[in-house]
Amino acid sequence: MTSRWAVIGLWLLLAAAMLPLQGPLQSRAADESDTFLARGSESAExxxxIEAHFRAGSESAxxxxxxxEGGITSDDRLRIADDMNRICAAGTIPTLKSVGSPYGLACGDDDPLDLSPGGPGLLTSSDASVALASASxxxxxxxxxxxxxxxxxxxVPSPDGDKSGLRAWVTGEVGFEADRSEAVKTIDETLLLVTCGVLILLLLAIYRSPLMALVPIFVVGVAYVVAGGSTYLLVRAGVTTVSGQSTAILIVLMFGAGTDYCLLLVARFRDELRRTADVDAAIRRASERTAPAILSAGAIVVAAMLVLVVADYNATREMGPILALGIAVMVVAGLTLLPALLGVLGRRAFWPAVPRVEERPRPVAPLWRRVGQLVQRRPALVxxxxxxxxxxxxxxxxxxxxxxxFSESFRSPPESVGGEQLISERFIPGRAAPVELVMPYGDREAVLGGLTSGARTAVEEAYLFAASVPKREGGESELALAQAxxxxxxxxDAATDAMPELRRVAREAAGGERVLLGGEVPEAYDTREALKRDNRIVVPLGLLLILVILGVLLRAVVMPLYVIATVILSFGFALGVSSLIFTHVMGQPASDQTLEQFAFIFLVALGVDYNVFLLARIREERVRASSTRDAVVTALERTGGVITSAGLVLAATFSVLMALPLESLFQVGFVVALGLLVDTFLVRALLVPSLAVLLGERNWWPGSPVT
Known part of the structure; x- marks a missing residue:
């Protein structure tokens, strides 16, 4: 008993030490300026x-x-000029460099763009209905x-307009970043509240015990605080970066998978309490029986997450160590803190449905008896x-x-998206997202002329944004910065597809000298190419590692192969059906570029993860059964309820992502939740047991089922 209290005390002390680091972690996660870049890409370079050599490059606007409607009036011009002066005098933007409009510079240094009405035509629309001001x-x-x-x-006036009808949208890099930050700012708090609420309701339905509904949440919560604090220490040490997307997925993964690990031990503990009056013996046997499955399941998820560190896309790569650390901490908590709490609480943990010692084993639930009979009698058909x-x-x-x-990345488009759409409609299409070019200063005219001289390029015009003469690192070349x-x-897609041609034309115009293209459109192209490369590495490497772990766990080759195949099938089903629903039901024909990769990693890792619970029980039952066929049916009947409950818990947890304002997280939540439900009710309950029955003793090749 003393050792149990010591374990509980150590975890609480560790959580108390890590709790103050949660705030700094969220502050780091809020800055996502470099999250969605591809490592080693031209746009990242x-x-x-630009940030190193140009003063304007380290700025934002x-x-x-x-x-x-009908055109900017003379009174509007006075209002705009007054707004610019008020922004200059606000005193709440300490990093303000300059403020200007088509009607003059309000404050700050000379702007590199011509701000006069007769300038390059980039600040007033052709129908005079839109005027663009800027604050650098x-x-x-x-x-x-x-x-x-x-x-x-x-x-400034709101998008709904002031009393006179003048309307304004704040957009550009500052508007985009502020709106995205606002969208993710409350994600973690929302996820924690909604996730805990959903899990408590599910656990109450499963165990009909208020205390047992709270114990797993407490264990996972302590583990999450420790993992979050440890993540911040890694970020501060420069080992990894962190974003709001990563912390959101960390919450979902830890609470979903962690609760399932707890469910496995709790269910076995309750079964043991029905066999013996000795609580210590019950918790010891429950831990011994479930620890190998929990360790193996956790190892599979950790391995799958660590594979992400080889990715070139920053948002993918940073998730690897963060999610792996979270699951590792959760496994340790599930094998130490949870048994200690259950040992202290004993039978009281299940009040009012307290388990009593029973002379005979409880009969199998009718549902799982029928499922077992179906699998046993019609395995090929099933x-x-x-x-x-x-x-x-x-x-x-x-x-x-x-x-x-970008305009589709929010469930409810914010102000910056409305401003971007207005600019796209009333100006040169590319005005909303110019391409930035860094080139040798002496080649600037040739490059800009080459980009605008022929219909073969996608450039409307190239306007010299800034020229500077700093030294390139390690060389003597002078550089120029321009916007196209x-x-x-x-x-x-057409703009993204045009990037290779633009880069080729720019290099040829510079006589083979290095010209770098950056900005949102080149970043989108580089992201797409990086994700293609990542999939060619991450997917096979992840499958190989999971296959090896399964082989070691089961000491077999055949069973791991078809388990992997069935989980891949459920992934394909979830992605395909989700695609049809997104396109034809929700009216969203686009998907986040990372959706396939994230869905694959989570569904394959977690799908195999929970198949491990069934497979471990099949091996355990095979020692006592006369054949593998009988062992499969017995394991299915005995574990069907708890494993299905675990699948429902995990699917419900990932579905919480659908309540968030970002389309990318909504889609990940939908696809993963659907895939987990398919894996729970079709793959794990029917397909895997049927294949195991069909293969019989061949499941264990080249080993022996009873060794």
């Missing part, structure tokens, strides 16, 4: 060079789009963007039927889906 900042961090956007929006259904659903992937652009505006809608 362009951003680095808020673009204010003023709009009046010397800092492009997320907190600065949030503060600047809040100040500017408090001064396997063929489920496989056909999964293959049919996977055919939904044949249609293909275009990638989400595309003829194409910058967030379209």
């Amino acid at each position: 362009a951003k680095r060079v 808020a673009v204010i789009a003023y709009f009046r 900042l010397t800092d492009d961090s997320t907190p600065v963007a949030e503060a600047a956007a809040a100040t500017i929006r408090s001064i 396997a063929a039927g489920v496989t056909a259904l999964l293959v049919a659903g996977a055919l939904g992937n044949l249609g293909g889906r275009e990638p989400l652009d 505006y595309l003829k194409l809608e910058p967030f379209s």
Whole structure:
């Protein structure tokens, strides 16, 4: 008893030490300025060079789009000029560099763009209904963007308009960053509250005990605090980066998988309490029986997450160590803190449904008896039927889906998206997202001329944004920075597809000298290519590691192979059916570029993870049964309830992501939740047991089922 209290005390002390680090972790996660870049890409290099060599490159800008139907009036011009002066005098934007409009520079240094009415035609629309003002900042961090956007929006008219009907949207890099930060700011709090609420309701339904509904949540909560604090220490040490997306997935993964690990031990503990009056013996036997399965399941998820560190895409790569650490901490807590709590609480943990010692084992639930009989009598028919259904659903992937652009990345488009759409409609299409070019200073005219001289390129015009003469690192070359505006809608597939041609033309015009293209459109292209490369590495490497772990766990080759195959089938079904639902039911034909990769990693790792519980029980029962067929049926009947409960808990946890404002997280939550439900009710309950019955003793090749 003393040792149990010591374990509980140590975990509480560790959690108390890590709790103050949760705030700093969220502050780090809020800055996502480099999260969605591809490592080693040209666009990432362009951003680095611009920030290192150009004063303007380390800045960010808020673009204010003023709009009046019928045209900007003289009174509107006075209002705009007054707004610019108020922004200059606000004093709440310490990093403010300059503020200007088409009607003059309000404050700050000379702007590199010509701000006069007769300038390059980039600040007033052709129908005179839109005027673009800007506020440049010397800092492009997320907190600065949030503060600047809040100040500017408090001064200028709202998108709904002022009393005179003049309307304004704050957009540009500052507006985008502020709106995205606002969308993810409350994600962790929302996820924690909703996830805990959903899990408590499910656990109450499963155990009909208020205390047992809270114990797993307490264990996972303590583990999450420790994992979060440890993550911050890794980030501070420079081992990894962190974003709001990563912390959101960490919450879902830890609470979903962690609760399931707890369920496995709790269910076995309750069974043992029905066999013996000795609580110590019950918790000891329950731990001994479930620890190998929990360790193996956790190892599979940790291995799958660590594979992500080889990815080139920053948002994917940073998740690897963070999620692996979270699951590792959760496994340790599940094998130490949970048994200690259960040992202290004893039978009281299940009040009012307290388990009593029973002379005979409880009969199998009627549902799982019927499922076991179906699998035993018609294994080939069941396997063929489920496989056909999964293959049919996977055919939904044949249609293909275009990638989400920025305007589609929010469930409810914020102000910055409305401003971007207004600019795209009234100006050069590429004005909303210019391409940035870094080139040798002496080649600037040739490059800009080459990009705008022929219809073969997608560039409408190239405008010299800034010229500077700093030394390139390690060389003597002088550099120039320019902006190019595309003829194409910058967030379209056509614009993304045009990037290789633009880069080729720019290099040829520079005589083979290095020209870097950066900005949102080149970043979208580089992200797409990086994800393709990542999938060619992450997917096979992840499958190989999981296969090895399964082989070691089961001491067999055949069973791991078909388990992996069935989980891949359920992934294909979930992605295909989700694609059809997104496109034809929800009216969203685009998907986040990371959806396939994240869905694959989570569904394969977690799908195999929970198949481990069934397979471990099959091996355990095989020692006592006369044949593998009998062992499969017995294991299915005995574990069907708890494993299905675990699958429901995990699916419900991932479905919480659907309540968040970001489309990417909504889609991940939908696909993974659907895949887990399919895996729970079709793959794990029917397909895997049917295949195991069909193969019989061959499941264990080349080993022996009883060794």
